[in-house]
Amino acid sequence: MLEAAARLFAQRGYAATSMRDIAQAASMLPGSLYYHFAAKEDLLAAVYEAGVRDIVAAAQAAAERQTDPWDRLEAACVAHLETVLRRSDTAQVLIRVLPEQVPAAAARLKQLRAEYEDLYRALVAALPLAADVDRRTFRLMLLGALNWTRFWYRESGADTPRVIARRMLRMLRARSDTARSMEKRHG
Amino acid sequence: MLEAAARLFAQRGYAATSMRDIAQAASMLPGSLYYHFAAKEDLLAAVYEAGVRDIVAAAQAAAERQTDPWDRLEAACVAHLETVLRRSDTAQVLIRVLPEQVPAAAARLKQLRAEYEDLYRALVAALPLAADVDRRTFRLMLLGALNWTRFWYRESGADTPRVIARRMLRMLRARSDTARSMEKRHG
DNA sequence: TTGAAAAACAAACGATCGTTTGCTTTATAG
DNA sequence: CTATAAAGCAAACGATCGTTTGTTTTTCAA
Numbered sequence: 001m002l003e004a005a006a007r008l009f010a011q012r013g014y015a016a017t018s019m020r021d022i023a024q025a026a027s028m029l030p031g032s033l034y035y036h037f038a039a040k041e042d043l044l045a046a047v048y049e050a051g052v053r054d055i056v057a058a059a060q061a062a063a064e065r066q067t068d069p070w071d072r073l074e075a076a077c078v079a080h081l082e083t084v085l086r087r088s089d090t091a092q093v094l095i096r097v098l099p100e101q102v103p104a105a106a107a108r109l110k111q112l113r114a115e116y117e118d119l120y121r122a123l124v125a126a127l128p129l130a131a132d133v134d135r136r137t138f139r140l141m142l143l144g145a146l147n148w149t150r151f152w153y154r155e156s157g158a159d160t161p162r163v164i165a166r167r168m169l170r171m172l173r174a175r176s177d178t179a180r181s182m183e184k185r186h187g
Numbered sequence: 188m189l190e191a192a193a194r195l196f197a198q199r200g201y202a203a204t205s206m207r208d209i210a211q212a213a214s215m216l217p218g219s220l221y222y223h224f225a226a227k228e229d230l231l232a233a234v235y236e237a238g239v240r241d242i243v244a245a246a247q248a249a250a251e252r253q254t255d256p257w258d259r260l261e262a263a264c265v266a267h268l269e270t271v272l273r274r275s276d277t278a279q280v281l282i283r284v285l286p287e288q289v290p291a292a293a294a295r296l297k298q299l300r301a302e303y304e305d306l307y308r309a310l311v312a313a314l315p316l317a318a319d320v321d322r323r324t325f326r327l328m329l330l331g332a333l334n335w336t337r338f339w340y341r342e343s344g345a346d347t348p349r350v351i352a353r354r355m356l357r358m359l360r361a362r363s364d365t366a367r368s369m370e371k372r373h374g
Numbered sequence: 375t376t377g378a379a380a381a382a383c384a385a386a387c388g389a390t391c392g393t394t395t396g397c398t399t400t401a402t403a404g
Numbered sequence: 405c406t407a408t409a410a411a412g413c414a415a416a417c418g419a420t421c422g423t424t425t426g427t428t429t430t431t432c433a434a
Contacts, residue, residue, distance in 0.1 A: 012202075012288065013200060013202060013288060014203075015199075015200060015202035015203035016201075016202035016288065018420075018421065018422080019421080019422060019423080020420085020421080020422095028381095028382070028383090029382070029383055029384075030422085030423085031382080031383075031384080031385085031423080031424075031425090032381075032382045032383070034422090034423065034424080035380080035381060035382070036381090038423095039422080039423080040422065040423090098338065101199065101200060101203065133358070134354060137351070137354045137355065137358070138358065140332070140335070140336070140339055141332040141355050141358060142332075143335070144331050144332040144333075144334070144335025144336065145327070145328040145329075145331040145332045145335075146331075147331070147335060148327070148330070148331025148332075148334060148335055149327070149331065151285065152327055164324070167321060167324045168324065168328050171320070171324070171325065171328060171359060172358060172359070174361045205390075205391065205392080206391080206392060206393080207390085207391085207392095215411095215412070215413090216412070216413055216414075217392085217393085218393080218394075218395085218412080218413075218414080218415085219411070219412045219413070221392090221393065221394080222410080222411060222412070223411090225393095226392080226393080227392065227393090375434100376433105376434085377432105377433095377434090378431105378432095378433095378434105379430105379431085379432090379433100380429105380430080380431070380432095381428105381429080381430070381431085382427105382428085382429070382430080383426105383427080383428065383429080384425100384426090384427080384428090385424105385425090385426095385427105386423105386424085386425085386426105387422105387423080387424070387425090388421105388422100388423095388424105389420105389421075389422090389423105390419105390420085390421065390422100391418105391419075391420065391421070392417105392418100392419090392420100393416105393417080393418095393419105394415105394416085394417070394418105395414100395415090395416085395417090396413105396414090396415095396416105397412105397413080397414080397415105398411105398412080398413070398414095399410105399411080399412070399413080400409105400410080400411070400412085401408105401409085401410070401411085402407100402408085402409080402410090403406100403407090403408085403409100404405105404406090404407085404408100
């Protein structure tokens with residue numbers, strides 16, 4: 001039921017998905033949904049919560065398997081992209097549906113989003129970046145590029161989410177890195 | 188009237204905006220809209236077209252004032268971001284509303300989007316990039332980062348669109364550049 | 375096996391949706 | 405000034421929306 005809602009919210013958006021659509025996808029009648037959720041907004045909030053859980057869990061688990069700050073970030077990004085593009089419909093809703101679109105639940109949704117943004121704030125904070133690199137811009141740029149893939153990624157394409165994430169991180173890593181690690185990588 | 192529609196589509200999305208909302212914002216009655224547009228989808232297509240025109244015109248004009256490939260791209264990105272974040276409601280619709288959300292008009296909308304993606308394809312093609320840099324990833328990453336700003340940019344913040352665009356481009360420029368221009372910049 | 379709680383059904387409520395129709399107002403060319 | 409076309413008004417159409425209500429089915433512990 002949550003899965004059906006997530007799939008439709010991710011595909012069509014929140015407003016364009018009716019409770020009847022969701023009910024049909026879940027093989028139920030519209031009214032039955034209201035035994036589990038008091039309103040459409042609550043259903044969205046539940047999907048959102050599951051989405052945050054999916055992404056944060058995947059990214060965090062991947063990061064924890066690494067020790068080097070750059071490796072940790074890369075692992076998190078790979079997991080993030082694989083989750084969003086392949087594994088989880090609920091995760092896609094995080095990208096597709098924005099809190100402001102549902103004013104009544106905006107506060108709760110923003111709080112949930114913050115949970116996963118904090119993860120990246122921490123990962124970026126640990127990077128040995130050159131002094132003139134703005135970490136906020138770095139983080140927002142990375143997340144923007146990653147999340148935007150949802151709009152052009154095709155399963156049929158040659159590139160896997162893993163390859164895409166790594167390629168993106170390599171582009172950002174270059175000059176942003178400290179001189180010391182630059183030296184090391186350049187031999 | 189187009190402006191009213193653009194503002195609402197950008198703020199709330201396509202499905203969440205009713206013809207009555209648009210009519211009220213344009214100080215008209217709902218039925219009157221249909222003298223100018225046969226359907227809601229046609230109204231969106233018109234807004235989309237104006238949005239593409241705004242972005243492409245601004246970016247192209249800015250790029251033409253420069254000769255160096257990197258300067259041309261930077262100028263285009265600055266103009267792009269200023270248009271999207273400040274000047275044009277219609278431009279925001281391009282980012283907010285995706286073709287797949289309106290199946291009946293998807294083909295036309297995709298065609299319009301392609302027009303502005305081609306501009307960036309050309310700008311990126313002209314860059315003196317290192318051989319191991321994938322230009323497609325470069326372009327998609329840049330556009331993703333730029334367009335994602337719509338979701339976190341605040342007018343009240345300290346950074347102007349111009350500053351944001353330049354900072355982002357500087358991060359991407361570093362290692363992606365050829366060795367020759369690296370040398371030049373590093374003295 | 376029975377009885378109560380959980381879950382789903384069946385049917386409808388008022389509200390709002392995109393759109394249409396017929397008439398009136400406004401603008402403009404001769 | 406007047407005729408004609410462009411633009412907008414007023415009112416409503418059927419469809420669909422989120423949601424509610426009362427009843428029936430299913431589940432499962434005692």
